[in-house]
Amino acid sequence: MLRYLLNKIVLVLPTLIGITICAFAFVRLLPGDPILAMAGEHGVSPARYEELKEQFGYNLPIWQQYAHYVRDAATGNFGVSISSKRPVIEDFMTLFPATIELSVFAMIFAMLLGIPAGIFAAVKRGSWFDQGLMGTALVGYSMPIFWWGLLLIIFFSGYLGWTPVSGRIGLQFFIKPITGFLTLDSLLYGKWDAFRSALSHLVLPTIVLGTIPLAVIARQTRSAMLEVLGEDYVRTARAKGLSSSRVIGVHALRNALIPVVTTIGLQVSTLLAGAILTETIFAWPGIGKWMVDSISKRDYVVVQSGLLLIALIVMAVNLIVDVLYAVINPRIRAA
């Protein structure tokens, strides 16, 4: 097990180096630069431009800029935002809990609906329910988040008035963050109405962000379940006269869950990508919205450090999933 873990960790290193190169290169490949982006319509005189370039260190050779970036990142220094002048890590830590909270809710939503739906579809293979569900899942999978989000806002918040349009909590609530998760913090303060407000603000973004993972999980559960249901041991179990629910719930599901767990792990990156649009539409103060703002401002420091931090998290989650996988499926460990 330890060897398996070490193996996985060693493999992470080249990925990490690749990510630093990508993060560094991508934002520089975009036309325009932070100095011009800051100057706005005014423009900036060529002399002043050179002066500023020197001040920001963008006159140095590109490899040197990269070396500085890697050196700083390795020592835990993620730099200071060009536009807000605040340390990147500080903003990241402030905003990240909002993204996690939304992602956790979206994932729970996707699993709670996706897994049962997948099982049911597999059991009733070929039925109208199966057909309908898989069709819907395909629609869900291809749903443009931006459009879907606005549609839900206009219908549920605008037309029906059931949910708040956007934001994280009602403006009358003034919750000083403890954990940064507002649903948790409001409970810690014992403010029930704040908790309800936070929850009601989560409804629409959760649905929007959870839609794609929901579709993927439902489809994956269905196909894994179908495969398992055809296995000899399931037939044996049935032949022994076990109840259908016991066969499906105990014998089949446990084995079918192995690929589903992997899928769920992989969905973490989908969630973070989806968070960018979801957060922008719902004015959700998380890292997705923060990255979009920073890219349009050509805030090199935030983009390259933010990407690195996000990549580190995705890799950590994937590592955890790999470990979990090994726990669920002992065959992997031996390999």
Add this chain to the structure above:
Amino acid sequence: MKKKLTFAAALLAASVLGGVANAKTLVYCSEASPANFDPGTTTGGNDFDASSRTVYSRLVEFKHGGTEIEPGLADKWEISDDGLVYTFHLHPGVKFQTTDFFKPTRDLNADDVVFSFDRQFNKENPWNGEKYLPNLTWDYYTGMDMPKYVAKWEKVDDLTVKLTLTEPNAPMLANLGMDFASIVSKEYADQLEKEGKMADFSTKPIGTGPFQFVDYQLDSVIRYAANPDYFKGKEKIDDLVFAITPDATARIQKVLAGECDIAPYPNPADIGTIKANADVTLMDQAGLNIGYMSYNTTIPPLDKPEVRHALNQAIDRASLIKSLFQDAGATPAENLIPPTMWSWNKDVKSDAYDPEAAKKVLADAGLKEIQLWASDRVRPYNPNFQRAAELIQADWAKVGVKAEIVSYEWTKYREEGKKKERPGAFQIGWTGDNGDPDNFFATLFACSAIGVSNYSSWCDKDFEDLIQKAKKTSDQAERTKLYEQAQVVFAKQAPAFLMAHSQVYAVVRKNVSGYMMDPLGIHRFDGVDKAE
């Protein structure tokens, strides 16, 4: 799908939504997060709404809803006959805000005023550089050419400040009403410096303005309270909240749902919905902006005014504006400055649509091909450069000129566009800073702006003489005459195709009173009230 709805309904059933905000809390749905709260260091309109227009005041202010200058922290001022010395007399007894992070021990005085400007240019001032914040650029201070014009700021006595210029510059007064000229507290700065918490100056602002800062939750909510000591009297609303809502559709839905009281910048597509709603008012005004297209006047045959006129005549401007701005509408531009600005010359008319006349001139000049530049960005004065380019391309094709559309991403676009050797016609525009005509004429078409923001590379002696003279004259009536003449020269020479001044909108709930559109494009909440 059905399951999803059931789930949403279940969650909703479990939650009773919180009530709307309190009676005297005004909620403004702002379009973006402020970079920080020190208006000397930022450049965005949303930064200024959240800092200078709420927390701070200036020596002079723009009249609410206009571009004229009125007294601010300075009750009155004198300008010496040579236009070089400005003496400001400060309002006595102005208090800086008292908050849980700062308690002032003295009133505003000349030291605060001198410090507010000194920090922006004096490299010796500890607040000028790294010690305060990394990578400070003081963009507006340099952008408005303050280092060139300001010789020195001096304290005469506690309530008198003297500003000496290097050369006469009439727009200076308007500059001092701008956001970067907000007056900060030297006492607060000294305290933070002593405590080693200088960066707090940009995150926990202290000023003399109508509202004081309470709290900012990053990218989410900014809270202010009415400043009880405000020298012009306490505001009627008790609390002001900025709910940061970047998506335009969500912003409008929030006003319609009563989650906020005022929201700026609706999508043109939503304007119909807004007008049809009985709970809200759609306010509009011709913006302090101009969308135009600069011809490079140094490259033949565009160096000839008649060719430029002919290209203008070939464009069906009314259709162009209608197709581009749709429901949002825009005012066709007759002059470079909008009609809301003083000195606008009502007798000047831009070229009328006349493709037949244009065709002949262009054929004689031998103009067959031209580059037509377009960018990807939505600007207040031009919602779609690409679409505009296609329409103009079609119009020019009708008079025998083949236009090749050149596109770049916005920053690269301006970088390439301002080069002296850039060929063809370049779409661009401008949003005014300080309501002074100089801010349009000199910024965009002065000889010294070539290579910076004079995209026509146009340097006309008559025009230049007029605008430079107007810049040096303090008398506004005299200046008005000079700018009116400059507009005549501009119309004759046609260094650019003037398209339109776009409308600016705000959506306001009916129970809000006293809110005014501002021609400078800022959002102010002083004087605003809200009914129960």
